[in-house]
Amino acid sequence: MGRSPSFERGLKKGPWTSEEDRKLVAYVEQHGHGSWRSLPIKAGLQRCGKSCRLRWTNYLRPDIKRGKFSLQEEETIIQLHALLGNRWSAIATHLPKRTDNEIKNYWNTNLKKRLTKMGIDPITHKSRTATDTNLSHMTQWENARLEAEARFVRGSTNVVSHFYQRIHCSPPPFMTNNKLAMSSLSLPCLDVLKAWPGITSCKLSDLSGLETPKDQNMPPMVNLIENVEPPSLYKDTTTQDWEISKTSLFNAVESPQDKGIDQNVFEVNDMIFQDDYLTEALTNHLVKDFEDGKSYWSSILDKVGNNSSFSSVF
DNA sequence: AATATCTGCAACCGCCGCACG
DNA sequence: TCGTGCGGCGGTTGCAGATAT
Structure with a gap:
């Protein structure tokens, strides 16, 4: 028998109140988060551990930078997204003080639309105007490079054969x-x-x-x-x-x-x-x-x- | 001014991988 | 080897505020 869903255990959902925030911050600052599962009871919160962890990592953590993304941050996100795809946590490691959730939201609400308006496919990062199905060698090279990079970053140990087989079957x-x-x-x-x-x-x-x-x-x-x-x-x-x-x-x-x-x-x-x-x-x-x-x-x-x-x- | 639509984002959900017994 | 619990991740939802009609 599995664990009970949070709502069955009478745990609260939805937006956090300032009182809940205060309790969570006070507990973590004093004891560290330790086990997120046991934290809510110790901190006096009617929340599941997962909710506490999310609230802390995405909002309450002291080392979080909020507010508008700079031009440089935007460029970094676009470049890293071309390289890594939707691997927001990996992208976030290169943007100090920004959370993966914030970057993901910013991408979905701003950057993705902007690229689309510019005629760039936000998934492939290729121009939609390139109607020639036989892409130039230059484009093939760049695509191959990006694909291989992404694959390598994902930790593949057999990049050559996998990649080559995808290209040449x-x-x-x-x-x-x-x-x-x-x-x-x-x-x-x-x-x-x-x-x-x-x-x-x-x-x-x-x-x-x-x-x-x-x-x-x-x-x-x-x-x-x-x-x-x-x-x-x-x-x-x-x-x-x-x-x-x-x-x-x-x-x-x-x-x-x-x-x-x-x-x-x-x-x-x-x-x-x-x-x-x-x-x-x-x-x-x-x-x-x-x-x-x-x-x-x-x-x-x-x-x-x-x-x-x-x-x-x- | 009222209503509809859009936008931004916090929060949730489901899945996955890892550790451990 | 398998089952379970946990933390982490990415996709999605839902709400509140902003903007358009």
Whole structure:
């Protein structure tokens, strides 16, 4: 037999009175909340523990900031929502003194409508005006990046294969290789991906003269799988960041077949943690033309090699 | 001024994962 | 391994105040 619903036990529901608030605050300040289930009786409240916890965490807690959201907070919410979806508690951890409930309400009553008015789908964060069902490679890349980021944040340990299968409806080629499959199961947080913002910030316009394998906006992918010899990744003992060397990168590019990588496939696996949250993604994409890809990467490195965020990696 | 509609948000509900016996 | 209790989370509701007609 289950627990009795609160109304069957004579517990009060609905808006809290100032007297109830005072009792709850006084009790928690003196004793801490302890077990929420037993708190109402000890505090002299005719409420269920769950109601007390909610009232405290969303309203009475002293470290809560109330009032209008700043522009910066709005931007943060939108960016994090694109990254994390409706994971309000996760989003709230990046907005000091704001509760998940408050952020959720603000999203539902303000930001969602505003994005819709701007022609942006509040769920996918994509423009509704993009009528072309064959999205540009750039959009595909960005979507893939966001999806992978979100999935990684959710704690998936097998991001590569899951994501790849969603895109291509088949396992990634390297997953057929036992050694590589094993290594991909425990991908670290790779710092490799600094390369991508380096490119995007400088620079898609600067790269306009480059020839790409398939599309001007689609950088080819490079396989940066752990355990490839020579090691393409190492951990900086000072910063504890994962790094990749330029030499290793080109070794992987020059002779992928020696490393168990399908010659016709470039992959990029990039992730970076910054300011406590994932700002870059693990991304996989198939690029058929290996030779074009190699020359393209060379061109990119020449162009953006001095860019700070890019050169810090290579 | 009266009524209808909209908006914001506190609070509730149901579900889930984890800990524990 | 299973059942139970608890805390936490996201979706939804309902009410009060604001605004429109």
